[in-house]
Amino acid sequence: MFRDVTRGNGLISNLGTTVEFKVDKITTDAFIFAIPKTYNNETCSCATSSTCAELASFYNYTHHTVYTIENIYIGCFLIESILHSSLSCFFSISCMTDLMAATGLGDLTSGGLQEIITISPLQFSSSTSTFRINDTIETLVYRLFIDYWSSEISYEQYYNACAPTHCTYLYEKRLNVLYAVTIFLTVVNGLLLGLRYVVPIFVRLVYKLRNRLCGYHE
Secondary structure: OHHHHHHHHOOOOOOOOOEEEEEOOOOOOOOEEEEEOEEOOOOEEOOOOOOOEEEEEEEOOOOOEEEEEEEEEEEOOHHHHHHHOEOHHHHOHHHHHHHHHHOOOOOHHHOOOOOOOOOOOOOOOOOOOOOOOOOEHHHHHHOOOOOOOOOOOOHHHHHHHHOOOOOOOOOOOOOOHHHHHHHHHHHHHHHHHHHHHHHHHHHHHHHHHHHHHHHHHO
């Protein structure tokens, strides 16, 4: 829902990842232009798609790429960047070492900060998990970060927890042909028996009413 609201209202990220503001001239009546950001070698624009994303990188002062982070994305919105990314880098000691070196904290392999910071990659076992290392965070969120479900059904515990005062239930059963014929004949016989008593009474009432009407006219 949050993603739909963000897309539908055309919200602008305060991180500067959605649009880039430019001033045409430095005067009191200057115009400020909001230029949509582009990603993937300018093939995807935030003006037409909010899901644009590309691998996040570190740049030097001349805007040259110093290091590209493995499976970590940056895009128009922070939530899209997170959902596109995966945690595979944090399972690799080499990736984490290169990442620390690229951030300027020192090269751990050369002993720069080895005595201060100790980094251990996350442990992953494919034999005990249904996830994969390179699964995106969107996949993890879609599965609610649950590896597998273990269901246990106990009607006795359910009954004791609810503690009902009484129970009612319906039992549905398909009628066989013999039973249906028996019910039909019973109904017909009941109607015939009822008509045997009702019809004579009805005829006598009609006859009496007819005699009264004839006597009245005479």
